[in-house]
Amino acid sequence: MVKKIYELPALPYGYEDLAPYISKEQLQIHHDKHHQAYVDGANAILQKFDSRPGLEFDVKAVAKELSFHVGGFLLHKLFWENMAPAPKGGGEPTGTLAQYINKDFGSFERFKQEFSQAANSTEGSGWAALTLCPVTDRLFIMQVEKHNINVIPNFKVLMVLDVWEHAYYLDYKNVRPSYVEAFWNIVNWEEVNRRIEIEILANSVNLVDNRRVLDMKLEEFKVNFDAWLESMK
Numbered sequence: 001m002v003k004k005i006y007e008l009p010a011l012p013y014g015y016e017d018l019a020p021y022i023s024k025e026q027l028q029i030h031h032d033k034h035h036q037a038y039v040d041g042a043n044a045i046l047q048k049f050d051s052r053p054g055l056e057f058d059v060k061a062v063a064k065e066l067s068f069h070v071g072g073f074l075l076h077k078l079f080w081e082n083m084a085p086a087p088k089g090g091g092e093p094t095g096t097l098a099q100y101i102n103k104d105f106g107s108f109e110r111f112k113q114e115f116s117q118a119a120n121s122t123e124g125s126g127w128a129a130l131t132l133c134p135v136t137d138r139l140f141i142m143q144v145e146k147h148n149i150n151v152i153p154n155f156k157v158l159m160v161l162d163v164w165e166h167a168y169y170l171d172y173k174n175v176r177p178s179y180v181e182a183f184w185n186i187v188n189w190e191e192v193n194r195r196i197e198i199e200i201l202a203n204s205v206n207l208v209d210n211r212r213v214l215d216m217k218l219e220e221f222k223v224n225f226d227a228w229l230e231s232m233k
């Protein structure tokens with residue numbers, strides 16, 4: 001069986017396309033150097049795993065390193081995808097996502113304020129993340145330190161904002177709040193809405209009959225999802 005490794009994903013837009021909110025130089029170094037470093041870090045650990053047996057390693061240290069590099073790899077991938085150049089990016093969410101934001105935050109403005117606060121107050125290096133709790137079906141803001149600390153297991157990450165200095169220093173120097181404010185002009189709400197709809201679809205199966213998604217045929221899955229949607233009206 002073929003073993004896979006991590007690969008740097010291409011950006012879904014050009015390096016210059018997020019300007020003036022994120023410059024070409026800033027985006028290029030972030031993607032080509034920093035994201036690549038997490039890919040390389042994760043793959044170096046996979047190489048260690050593939051060298052078993054015969055290689056002694058400190059499992060505790062390796063697990064910690066793995067969490068950091070894979071967390072960095074995955075969060076950056078999500079980050080690129082939850083941004084889009086104007087006019088697609090920016091504005092306000094619509095559809096299911098907008099309904100959930102209103103349900104759980106009261107208004108988009110309140111959500112934006114709380115998410116920005118999470119991003120601005122992250123200590124050192126980290127992320128602000130919008131997540132969905134599969135148990136309560138509520139949106140929560142998660143403040144991730146580094147790439148892996150404070151993460152709640154099994155919460156789907158719907159949207160992230162990288163607030164490591166490497167994400168904004170060339171453009172905004174030490175003024176993180178200006179970068180956080182600029183982010184709202186390039187959020188790809190369509191993608192974030194797609195993520196929440198997929199997650200609700202997956203969770204709906206459990207909510208309807210407590211069976212696992214993978215055990216179900218697609219048609220059965222859709223029927224259950226429709227029933228769940230009906231029950232939410």
Ligand SMILES: [Fe+2]
Binds near residue numbers: 034076162164166167
């Ligand atoms: Fe980053």
